[in-house]
Amino acid sequence: MTLETTLAAIGPADEPAMAAARDLQARLTKPAGSLGALEELSVRLAGLAGACPPPLPEPAAIAVFAGDHGVHAQGVTPWPQEVTAQMVANFVAGGAVINAFARQVGASLMVVDVGVAIPLHGGDTLLDANVRRGTRDLAVEPAMTLDEARAALEVGVSVAGALVDGGAKCLLTGDMGIANTTPAAALVSAFTGANAAAVTGRGTGIDDETHARKVAVVAGALARHRPDPRQPLATLAALGGLEHAALAGFILGAAARRVPVIVDGVIAGSAAVVAAAFAPDAVAAMVAGHRSAEPGAAVALAHLGLTPLLDLGMRLGEGTGAALALPIVAGAVRVLHDVATFDSAGVSEK
Ligand SMILES: O=C(O)c1ccc[n+]([C@@H]2O[C@H](COP(=O)([O-])O)[C@@H](O)[C@H]2O)c1
Numbered sequence: 465m466t467l468e469t470t471l472a473a474i475g476p477a478d479e480p481a482m483a484a485a486r487d488l489q490a491r492l493t494k495p496a497g498s499l500g501a502l503e504e505l506s507v508r509l510a511g512l513a514g515a516c517p518p519p520l521p522e523p524a525a526i527a528v529f530a531g532d533h534g535v536h537a538q539g540v541t542p543w544p545q546e547v548t549a550q551m552v553a554n555f556v557a558g559g560a561v562i563n564a565f566a567r568q569v570g571a572s573l574m575v576v577d578v579g580v581a582i583p584l585h586g587g588d589t590l591l592d593a594n595v596r597r598g599t600r601d602l603a604v605e606p607a608m609t610l611d612e613a614r615a616a617l618e619v620g621v622s623v624a625g626a627l628v629d630g631g632a633k634c635l636l637t638g639d640m641g642i643a644n645t646t647p648a649a650a651l652v653s654a655f656t657g658a659n660a661a662a663v664t665g666r667g668t669g670i671d672d673e674t675h676a677r678k679v680a681v682v683a684g685a686l687a688r689h690r691p692d693p694r695q696p697l698a699t700l701a702a703l704g705g706l707e708h709a710a711l712a713g714f715i716l717g718a719a720a721r722r723v724p725v726i727v728d729g730v731i732a733g734s735a736a737v738v739a740a741a742f743a744p745d746a747v748a749a750m751v752a753g754h755r756s757a758e759p760g761a762a763v764a765l766a767h768l769g770l771t772p773l774l775d776l777g778m779r780l781g782e783g784t785g786a787a788l789a790l791p792i793v794a795g796a797v798r799v800l801h802d803v804a805t806f807d808s809a810g811v812s813e814k
């Protein structure tokens with residue numbers, strides 16, 4: 465599917481299904497409101513599916529999009545760029561944290577090379593969809609051409625479509641890319657209007673001097689490119705990464721198929737903000753898995769009006785925060801399927 469046909473397929477939440485879910489929640493054998501945020505989540509998922517109860521989010525599929533970044537040359541991260549390719553190999557071998565969490569929650573995992581700088585050779589779980597071997601340096605020129613950004617977006621759309629065609633009832637975002645918290649911060653700043661210092665954090669863990677340089681790089685890129693958030697493709701191309709673009713497409717692809725997508729940390733959060741700029745109704749498909757410690761993540765979620773399910777101080781990426789949130793999403797939906805009503809169970813109401 466092209467970007468345009470995907471955007472055209474995205475529609476608003478179904479109000480009658482949401483009303484039915486609210487009504488059912490009120491009749492279940494529990495005090496009204498006692499499941500807190502899970503109740504509203506179940507209502508949102510009913511609205512997305514256009515059905516009450518909505519489908520359980522099983523089977524669930526994680527896609528980890530990997531890319532490299534020209535802005536690495538600015539010294540915004542202490543890690544060498546080749547760690548991106550090395551970690552992709554680790555995902556394929558099953559040895560990363562996301563592999564452990566995917567096994568723990570029963571989700572499938574695939575890795576997509578959308579922009580890694582080093583040629584990779586993987587097995588069945590690595591998809592070669594490389595658009596470019598790393599972006600250009602956003603501190604000095606647009607990171608991508610419009611065509612490259614569009615191609616990466618469409619990689620994400622087609623991965624989402626293939627996973628849904630294969631039976632996935634829930635998609636989870638994953639990312640890997642040394643230096644990718646810098647473009648994430650720039651995107652969040654460009655689309656939300658928050659200033660560079662408010663959205664730029666310590667990524668994998670950087671000292672004060674590196675952090676000051678990173679804030680200056682983000683502020684400088686915004687001053688240089690003067691992105692117009694009403695032009696999402698141009699803004700994404702100027703400031704983004706190939707995995708950010710693919711993740712935005714992945715989220716749009718989920719929304720077009722009316723399947724929930726659990727959004728991980730700051731990289732996925734920035735991609736979600738891009739997706740919402742293309743199609744505001746796409747927010748109906750998004751579930752915020754967790755609140756990453758990276759400050760841009762909370763700014764992105766506030767902009768989208770989403771409340772994170774978990775807040776564990778995590779800042780790993782890979783899809784780890786989304787994976788841990790999956791059982792909570794499943795629990796919220798299962799309540800609508802399994803729990804008796806006051807009527808059916810013969811429980812007295814107050
Ligand atoms: O998901 C997050 O919120 C997150 C926060 C900090 C770091 N990361 C991960 O760390 C890498 C980027 O960090 P950095 O410091 O090199 O920009 C990249 O591979 C991300 O998956 C991810």
Ligand SMILES: Cc1cc2nc[nH]c2cc1C
Nearest residue numbers: 543547640668780781782
């Ligand atoms: C080791 C390592 C693992 C990661 N996983 C996601 N980002 C990462 C960054 C590093 C450096």
